[in-house]
Amino acid sequence: MFNLASLVRPNIRAMKPYSSARDEFQGEAQVMLDANENSLGSAGPDRFNRYPDPLQRAVKQELARLKGVRPEQIFLGNGSDEAIDLLVRLTCTPGQDSLLILPPTYGMYEVAANLNDVRVERLPLTPDFQLSPDIVAGVLASEAKLVWLCSPNNPTGNLLHAEYLEEILRGFRGLVVVDEAYADFAAAPSWTTRLSEFPNLVVLQTFSKAWGLAGLRLGMAFASPAIIGYLNKIKPPYNVSAATQQHALAALHDAPRFEALRQQLLTGRDWLAQRLPAVDIVEEVFPSDANFLLVRFRPDATAVYDYLVSRGIIVRNRTTQPGCAGTLRLTVGTPQENEELLQALREFPG
Incomplete structure (x- = not known):
């Protein structure tokens, strides 16, 4: 049985969060003298002399409408990496607890574990990069505080089988984090549509891929209001800049542009997937639900990589x-x- 209170580190349950000036007063006034800002303006671009909304309310309102969730189910951070680090710190006591990864997968899960002195358990995916009954059984037997499931997976590009993922959600005692950085390129529905069913579910998404805003560094986490409340409790006070919030709002208001970019990338993925198998040095092109293709080369992939670098092409x-x-x-x-x-x-030239 999932119990969030027992999963969260005791010191975090007991801690009092920092209260910023913008937490204590929200809105506008004629004279703002509470936050030690520069009231004269800024040396650089205009309108950035004031602190941003610490809870990014305007962005969350638009996201909630787009994603079909409530604003209190959304956390915004400095890329998905901030949410990854905060989830580890929220649940795992350094030197004591563990988290579970299913390699090959996104490398930041292990980096966050090492940074926080958290042990890493590994259950490798099948040779075709999938979950299996044995892997599910291994996950459910684990005492790890959280399991990372990247779907579509990085670096392999494929969605993980939903029925196995659902078994994990129903039986795992810790947090189940489904990283959907590439979900906009997949045909399957997002797991955000099932947040109400699974109190242990956290879904990560990002503005870096389909939205084309990698330079903004804005990541999203969707979960129960209780989990989101804890993430807000332990995040830095002003973790998302005013500029990032403004640009994100502009993007959310331009949904047709987003859809056009997404469709163009899907067309490009299909174009490459159809033509690469005919190239002599290509051994296998793996199925992809993302904006990339994992390709096995013969006889030496590193030689191919070095050759592409010499041609000015970086993969x-x-x-x-x-x-x-x-x-x-x-x-x-x-x-x-x-x-x-x-x-x-x-x-x-092989």
Whole structure:
């Protein structure tokens, strides 16, 4: 049985959060002399001499409408990486607790564990990068405080089987974090649609991929109001800048542009997936629900990587990741970039 109070570290349950000036007064007034800001203005761009909304209320209102959730179910942070770190710190006592990852997967889960002196348990995915009954049983038997399930997975690109993920949600005693950084490129519904069913579910999303706003560093976590309340309790007071909030709002108000970008990337992914198998040095193109393709090359992926670098084309070498021997991860680019990549691979001097 999931019990959030017993999962959260006792010192965090007892701590009193920092109260910022903008927590104690919300809104506008003629004379604002409470936060030790520079009332004269700013040396750089205008309108940034005041602290931002610490809870990003305007952005959350728009997101709630778009995602079909309530604002109190949303946490916003400095990229998804902030939410990853805070979730580890919320639940795991350093030197005592563990978290569970299913490699190959996103590397920041392990970085956050190491940073916080938290032990890492590993249950490798199947050779085709999927969950299985044995893996589910291993997850359910674990005493870890949280399990990370990246779906669509990075670096493999595939969605994890929903029925197995649901078994984990129903039986795991800790937090189940489903990282949906690439979900906008997948045909399956988001797990945010099932938050009310699973009090232990946390869904991560980001503005860095389909929204095209990687430079803003804005990540999202969706969960129960109780979990979100704890994340707000332990985050830095002004963790999302005013500029980031303004640009995010502008993007949310321009949904047609988002959809056009998403469709173009899906078209590019399909174009590459259809043509890469005909390239002599390509051994396998793995199915993808993301904006990239994991591709196995022969005879030497690292030689292919070095060759592409010499051609001015940078991809990601994943050959050292568990289960990913001989692979490169190819991000879908512009139509011209995709053409250049394909032509360069055809001309590999092997």
